Amino acid sequence: MVRNARKWLSAVLAVMMLVSMVSTVAFAAEPVDPDALYAFTVNEKDPNASDLYFYGVEMSETAFALQIEKSPYNYVKVYKEVNGEKGAEQSCAAPLGGTKGSATLQLDGYVNQYIVTLFSQNGQKYKDYSLTVEKNQVLITTPTAYTVVEEADGSVTYQIPYESSTAKFKLNFTDVNIVVAENGTPLTAVNGEYTVNFVQPGKKTFSITYGEIAEGVEQSVYTFSIEWMKNDKAKIEILEAETAGCVLNEYKVTVPKGVTEVALRMKFSSGATAEVINDYTGEAAAVNGNLYTLDYTGNRDLGYTVTVTAQDGTKAAYTITLVRLKSEACELLSIEGALLKDGEYVADIKDNTFYVGATVSSYASYALYSDAACTKAVNGTALQLQAAKTEVWIVVTAEDGVTKSAPVKLTVNTTATNFETSEEKPLYQSMVNLGKVAVTGGEELNNPAPSPYNNRGYIRVTGSALGEEMFFKIQALGEYEERGVLLYADVNKTILLENELYITPDSQGTALYAVIESNGVKEEYIVQIVTEASYTFTDKLTPWAEKYVKAVGEAGLMKGKDGGVFDGTAALTRNEMATLLVRLTGANKDLYANLEYKFLDAVPDWVKNYVKAATRIGLVDGEPVTDKDGNVTGYNFVGERNATRGEFIKVFANAIFIHEDMDVEEYYNKNKVEVDRIVTDYKFKDIESVADWAKPYMYTAVALGLVEGSSEPDGVYLHTENQISRDEVAAIIARSLPGEE
Numbered sequence: 004m005v006r007n008a009r010k011w012l013s014a015v016l017a018v019m020m021l022v023s024m025v026s027t028v029a030f031a032a033e034p035v036d037p038d039a040l041y042a043f044t045v046n047e048k049d050p051n052a053s054d055l056y057f058y059g060v061e062m063s064e065t066a067f068a069l070q071i072e073k074s075p076y077n078y079v080k081v082y083k084e085v086n087g088e089k090g091a092e093q094s095c096a097a098p099l100g101g102t103k104g105s106a107t108l109q110l111d112g113y114v115n116q117y118i119v120t121l122f123s124q125n126g127q128k129y130k131d132y133s134l135t136v137e138k139n140q141v142l143i144t145t146p147t148a149y150t151v152v153e154e155a156d157g158s159v160t161y162q163i164p165y166e167s168s169t170a171k172f173k174l175n176f177t178d179v180n181i182v183v184a185e186n187g188t189p190l191t192a193v194n195g196e197y198t199v200n201f202v203q204p205g206k207k208t209f210s211i212t213y214g215e216i217a218e219g220v221e222q223s224v225y226t227f228s229i230e231w232m233k234n235d236k237a238k239i240e241i242l243e244a245e246t247a248g249c250v251l252n253e254y255k256v257t258v259p260k261g262v263t264e265v266a267l268r269m270k271f272s273s274g275a276t277a278e279v280i281n282d283y284t285g286e287a288a289a290v291n292g293n294l295y296t297l298d299y300t301g302n303r304d305l306g307y308t309v310t311v312t313a314q315d316g317t318k319a320a321y322t323i324t325l326v327r328l329k330s331e332a333c334e335l336l337s338i339e340g341a342l343l344k345d346g347e348y349v350a351d352i353k354d355n356t357f358y359v360g361a362t363v364s365s366y367a368s369y370a371l372y373s374d375a376a377c378t379k380a381v382n383g384t385a386l387q388l389q390a391a392k393t394e395v396w397i398v399v400t401a402e403d404g405v406t407k408s409a410p411v412k413l414t415v416n417t418t419a420t421n422f423e424t425s426e427e428k429p430l431y432q433s434m435v436n437l438g439k440v441a442v443t444g445g446e447e448l449n450n451p452a453p454s455p456y457n458n459r460g461y462i463r464v465t466g467s468a469l470g471e472e473m474f475f476k477i478q479a480l481g482e483y484e485e486r487g488v489l490l491y492a493d494v495n496k497t498i499l500l501e502n503e504l505y506i507t508p509d510s511q512g513t514a515l516y517a518v519i520e521s522n523g524v525k526e527e528y529i530v531q532i533v534t535e536a537s538y539t540f541t542d543k544l545t546p547w548a549e550k551y552v553k554a555v556g557e558a559g560l561m562k563g564k565d566g567g568v569f570d571g572t573a574a575l576t577r578n579e580m581a582t583l584l585v586r587l588t589g590a591n592k593d594l595y596a597n598l599e600y601k602f603l604d605a606v607p608d609w610v611k612n613y614v615k616a617a618t619r620i621g622l623v624d625g626e627p628v629t630d631k632d633g634n635v636t637g638y639n640f641v642g643e644r645n646a647t648r649g650e651f652i653k654v655f656a657n658a659i660f661i662h663e664d665m666d667v668e669e670y671y672n673k674n675k676v677e678v679d680r681i682v683t684d685y686k687f688k689d690i691e692s693v694a695d696w697a698k699p700y701m702y703t704a705v706a707l708g709l710v711e712g713s714s715e716p717d718g719v720y721l722h723t724e725n726q727i728s729r730d731e732v733a734a735i736i737a738r739s740l741p742g743e744e
Contacts, residue, residue: 037124041074055134067136071097071104076124081106084116143172165234170199184208201231233314236272243268265297274314282306299325329403332364347412355419359384366402443476459527466508466532476503491516492594508534511559514589540569548730551737571730578610578642581617590616602640649697649723656700671699678706688718709738
């Protein structure tokens with residue numbers, strides 16, 4: 004360890020003054036005492052009490068020569084100190100006989116500890132002395148914490164941060180000379196404190212000499228360094244738009260139309276350098292001092308990557324995005340083949356097809372509607388006329404996607420008489436412009452509306468017949484959006500689809516999920532592919548359930564079994580439950596075909612994709628399989644087992660909540676007081692038997708009017724653990740339909 008400054012200074016002065024502490028012992032007429040211990044000197048130092056201390060060995064030295072002078076009647080040995088005990092003996096020290104001896108001590112580090120033992124002639128008595136040999140170390144005190152780096156040559160460098168170009172320190176010893184090593188310029192302390200000023204980052208080395216300055220007397224020299232570190236900051240400190248009309252918001256620059264060069268003034272961290280690269284061309288922006296000129300000739304968003312390299316090599320990257328100012332012009336200028344009369348357009352033709360070729364403001368788009376309120380979008384711009392007079396309304400949307408014109412009426416009069424159309428629906432339907440996206444067979448788009456439960460919008464699409472393959476495509480509008488739409492098969496958005504695909508509707512409403520990004524804003528939409536479907540049943544229906552069964556059949560929600568048999572009194576199996584729930588949520592089983600089937604037991608091929616879909620959506624789970632030690636090794640689906648009322652109501656409740664922003668348990672916990680009150684009013688006889696896991700679902704279904712219970716002579720029962728019949732399933736589903744009770 005490093006000794007205190009007073010003790011170190013005493014040791015240094017002892018070396019510099021070369022004070023001889025040798026004691027002379029006379030043995031002339033005295034009888035020799037073999038047990039006596041006489042004085043000895045080490046490197047001209049009298050051990051005095053019990054310590055020997057040497058400071059000032061050069062950093063590069065790996066050994067220390069120890070000279071010993073003693074009485075001829077004693078002998079001396081030197082040991083390495085290990086945890087306060089004697090370790091390895093250090094070569095030969097001072098044997099019995101002569102008055103001089105020596106030892107070469109190996110220096111392992113800065114501070115080296117030894118034990119010197121003086122033995123009597125017969126070795127019966129001895130005395131131990133502590134010996135410390137310490138290398139040079141600059142002992143300085145700084146007003147703030149500097150980073151200390153030990154260099155390979157044993158010297159020390161004190162690093163000061165870039166924020167301060169001045170280093171201050173005090174030496175923890177005196178009577179020394181300190182100079183700048185490169186030129187010998189001395190440093191002078193003011194009130195004991197030295198000051199070193201830097202003009203630029205770098206290292207200054209200093210030499211400390213101590214010892215008597217006299218001819219023939221060697222001085223000890225120690226060097227150390229102070230380094231002013233380079234700046235590690237790599238920031239854009241100032242960013243300003245110099246081009247008139249440009250608006251800067253953080254790192255986004257809105258650029259007026261017609262501007263092809265954008266001048267930005269940029270200033271970076273002190274000492275840093277930067278390069279500004281066009282992300283599209285890879286070319287560097289022109290620079291003049293702190294002024295950078297960015298080329299911008301297109302209409303799409305364009306990014307420039309600014310790479311800032313700090314003085315010390317640290318790098319940071321920024322993206323500056325140039326965005327063209329979107330036009331608010333949304334004027335309908337003309338319609339090919341139509342004349343403007345009193346603010347409305349009129350076209351007189353002879354055919355049964357009229358193409359609405361409208362000319363609108365630059366960068367704007369337009370859409371057609373069949374009603375003046377603009378609630379029903381017309382598919383495409385080629386009007387298939389069905390009467391001698393057809394009226395549509397045109398709305399022009401500006402490039403900014405927000406500003407819209409008032410509806411302009413277009414009346415098409417035709418002398419054609421053949422208005423028949425083919426009964427076959429084309430495999431590929433034309434793309435319909437819905438303002439933000441174009442969609443195959445699209446009819447309407449409702450934007451997301453603020454709601455505590457649902458923040459999704461809605462896109463309605465006309466689908467093909469059940470079981471008939473159709474082509475579907477969705478794309479964002481605007482050339483600046485390279486990938487403006489992400490399309491998913493499931494509500495959890497885990498199965499990403501291509502934006503063009505063939506799909507076979509399996510239910511009345513096939514649901515896809517689209518995330519549309521426009522100008523940095525993301526919106527979520529349910530894409531509902533609507534298919535006309537209605538089922539009637541051939542068997543005699545249960546009287547109490549007849550109206551419910553007909554309702555779900557007309558809504559296309561329950562198909563019945565082979566031959567149109569509903570079989571209402573039969574129990575619902577788990578296979579049938581998975582199939583029904585997948586169709587109810589609009590999931591298309593074919594889009595889940597590539598998923599792994601996770602259960603240990605097999606199910607029939609017709610239901611496997613339904614089970615995969617229901618599992619991925621989170622509607623169904625399985626029954627655990629355990630080994631002999633009770634460890635779960637997997638799960639069985641048990642598809643042929645009949646579902647219980649509690650089991651079905653749980654998955655059905657999850658299904659009707661699937662498009663909400665809270666699940667059934669959250670809804671129940673939030674509305675527990677009111678829900679429990681409604682359930683209590685029913686006075687169910689078996690309410691206490693409802694398992695805890697089933698309560699949120701069963702109670703919520705009762706509160707929403709989906710479950711009424713079974714009336715029996717002694718009261719009303721929920722029968723949560725009973726099997727559920729197809730009639731009961733139809734009743735629960737029908738009650739969830741609009742207008743049904």
